[in-house]
Amino acid sequence: MNLKGRSFLTLKDFTEEEISYLLDLAAELKAKKKQGITGESLKGKNIALIFEKPSTRTRCAFTVGCVDEGGHPEYLSKADIQLGHKESVEDTARVLGRMFDGIEFRGFSQDTVEKLAKYSGVPVWNGLTDLDHPTQILADFLTLKEQFGKLKGLKLVYVGDGRNNMANSLMIGSAKMGIHFTILAPKSLWPEEKLVAECKGYAEESGSQIGISDDLDAVKDADAVYTDVWCSMGEEDKAAERIAILKPYQVNEALMARTGKDTSVFLHCLPAVKGKEVTEEVFERFADVVFDEAENRMHTIKAVMVATLGK
Ligand code: CP
Ligand code: NVA
Secondary structure (H helix, E strand, O other): OOOOOOOEOOHHHOOHHHHHHHHHHHHHHHHHHHOOOOOOOOOOOEEEEEEOOOOOHHHHHHHHHHHHOOOEEEEEEOOOOOEOOOEOHHHHHHHHHHHOOEEEEEOOOHHHHHHHHHHHOOOEEEOOOOOOOHHHHHHHHHHHHHHHOOOOOOEEEEEOOOOOHHHHHHHHHHHHHOOEEEEEOOHHHOOOHHHHHHHHHHHHHHOOOEEEEOOHHHHOOOOEEEEOOOOOOOOHHHHHHHHHHHHHHOEOHHHHHOOOOOOOEEEEOOOOOEOOOEOHHHHHHOHHHHHHHHHHHHHHHHHHHHHHHOO
C-alpha cells in the first residue's frame, strides 16, 4: 500500500483497504512504542501544526507522533499567523509548502483545509473542522478492533448532536468499513441528507446499514454507544437550546441497558461534559476504553504521518 504524498482531509477519499492499512500500521507502531522502539521515518521532516481552535489530544498526538519518528513539529496558533485574515489561505499555503514537509490544520472551515492541500503541494492532515474529524475515527476504530477483534458487522450507535463533525465522520468511516451505524438524535439535529445518501452508497459496497432515528430503541443490539459534546467548539451560545432538546438523549445506565448486550462498550472522542451528554457513572465504568481511545489518537495520527510522509 502506498499512500506517500497523499493528504488526509476526509475518509471519503480513502478505500476500505487503505483505512485498514492505516489501522494495521497504527497497531504495529503502538506495539513497538510499548517495547520502547520508536522510528526515524520522519527524520529531517518539518511539520506545521495550525490550530484555529483549541486542542489537547490532537495537538499532543501530532507533536509526540512526529517527535517519536524523528521529525520536528512547529505549533502555529491563530494568534501567531495571518491565515485568512491579513493573508489569503492560498498564499499562506504556498509559503508553508516551501518550508514544511507536511501541514496539520484544525479550524472552522473544511474549505480552508482543502485549500491548504491544494496550494501547499505537501500532505495536509485534517485535525478537525466544523464538518469532519477523520483522524479521530481512526482512533475510534483501532479501539473497537482492540475490543472486538474486528470491525465488519459491528453495530455502532452515535447518540446526541447528529449533525456535528463526529456524527458526520463516524457515518463516513462506518459506511466505508462495513460497520452498521445509526445516528440517534432529535429530528432537528439530523445530518444533511446529501451526506447520508453518499454514505449509504459507501455502505452498499461494504455491506453495512446506515440508519437515522429519534427513538431510543435504536441502541438495541449496539456493540458500542458513542457520544460527543452537545455544543461543539464555536457553538457555545447554543448551550441552553441544546440541553433542552438533547436531555432525553443522555448516555446513562438506562440507555446502556437498552442495548440488551452485556458486552457493549461506551466511546467518547473527548473532551466530555459529564452530567450532560454522559453520566459520570457510565463514563467511569468505561474509562479504560475511553482513555485507550484517547491514547490511540497518537498511534493512529503517527500512522497517518508515517504513511503519507515517512521514509
Ligand atoms: N478528541 C479531540 O480531538 O480532542 P482535542 O480537541 O483535545 O484535540
Ligand atoms: N464535536 C466536537 C469534537 C471535539 C473533538 C467539537 O467540534 O468541538
